[in-house]
Amino acid sequence: TRQQQPPPSHCSSPGAMAKTRLHYAAFLVALTIGTCGAGLTNSGMPKISQKKFEKMFFSAAIPKDASQEATFVQIGAHVGFEANDPLWPPLRKVLLWETAQARKWKWLLVEPVPANIRELKRNLAANKVTQGGEIIVENAAIATNEMMASGQQHLTFYAVSGDIDPITGKDKRSGKFLPAYISQIGSFDREQILKEKRSWRKVNLDVEKYIDEIQVEVLNIKDLLGRHNISGPNVSVLMIDTEGYDCPILKGIDLTLIRPAVLIYEYKHCSLEDLRKVHDIVSAHYEINMLDAENDVCWLKK
Numbered sequence: 001t002r003q004q005q006p007p008p009s010h011c012s013s014p015g016a017m018a019k020t021r022l023h024y025a026a027f028l029v030a031l032t033i034g035t036c037g038a039g040l041t042n043s044g045m046p047k048i049s050q051k052k053f054e055k056m057f058f059s060a061a062i063p064k065d066a067s068q069e070a071t072f073v074q075i076g077a078h079v080g081f082e083a084n085d086p087l088w089p090p091l092r093k094v095l096l097w098e099t100a101q102a103r104k105w106k107w108l109l110v111e112p113v114p115a116n117i118r119e120l121k122r123n124l125a126a127n128k129v130t131q132g133g134e135i136i137v138e139n140a141a142i143a144t145n146e147m148m149a150s151g152q153q154h155l156t157f158y159a160v161s162g163d164i165d166p167i168t169g170k171d172k173r174s175g176k177f178l179p180a181y182i183s184q185i186g187s188f189d190r191e192q193i194l195k196e197k198r199s200w201r202k203v204n205l206d207v208e209k210y211i212d213e214i215q216v217e218v219l220n221i222k223d224l225l226g227r228h229n230i231s232g233p234n235v236s237v238l239m240i241d242t243e244g245y246d247c248p249i250l251k252g253i254d255l256t257l258i259r260p261a262v263l264i265y266e267y268k269h270c271s272l273e274d275l276r277k278v279h280d281i282v283s284a285h286y287e288i289n290m291l292d293a294e295n296d297v298c299w300l301k302k
Helices: 014-033 050-063 088-100 114-124 128-132 197-202 220-227 247-253 272-282
Strands: 070-075 105-110 136-137 154-160 211-219 237-240 263-265 286-290 293-299
Touching: 014 114, 050 088, 050 128, 050 136, 050 154, 050 263, 070 220, 114 136, 211 220, 247 263, 247 272, 247 293, 272 286
Parallel strands: 070 105, 070 237, 105 136, 237 263
Antiparallel strands: 154 211, 263 293, 286 293
16 A cells, blocks of 8 residues: 555546546547647646646655555666656655655666667766665566567567767767657657658758667566566556557556556557557556646556
């Protein structure tokens, strides 16, 4: 059992249900108009403010039992501490509090791209906030149940070339700069990188020459947690950011066995059908809010 504030009142009242239907109506209109290939920008869930998100996160992410280790699992960590990372701002406050209270915590970060792993480890070592607990960096990718059914332990993963600095976006070959987020786009689906070809065209570069094919170890979330002796019911926070695979991965998770107090996932690349299925599955156990134009945040029901 964890400390958790009551879910927003609009999630359970009749009026709230009407508001939720209105959110979905607006969502469908947005999809009909189109998003210029940028992916979904509205999950159809009630929006939560950043202030309320951070307040509820702090309450939910800290185990009520002081002897229980707080565990944070971040899938798709990239290099850490980025401006567009919704996890770091509230997590920083929790880590500082946990360390000040001399309580145990563990942060497991999963990242498939070797170049990103190197920067991630350097960033973690340089950040004083991360010195009070256990940090684990796993060089692997989380796959769907269907992908795992093949029995292969390694699969092809598409990443932006290691010639692109994962922090600044500078290309070592040409000296030109791409958007700083560009190396965050890595996926089992090559098309996810090609969707950003406009960014390459702006600096007269050919995206096709900057796609690396790498073989990565693949795990499902259950095996990942087992490898690091993390109990599914005791996960404090689970964040998933897998560039197009969030919804397929979520559809394969048994939320009766893996029950993070806070669940964050990127809905941006989900199809409308997949997102509806995920909302149906997740809402049986969680209250769901749209956090921003890319992510949903879910609060475990009491």
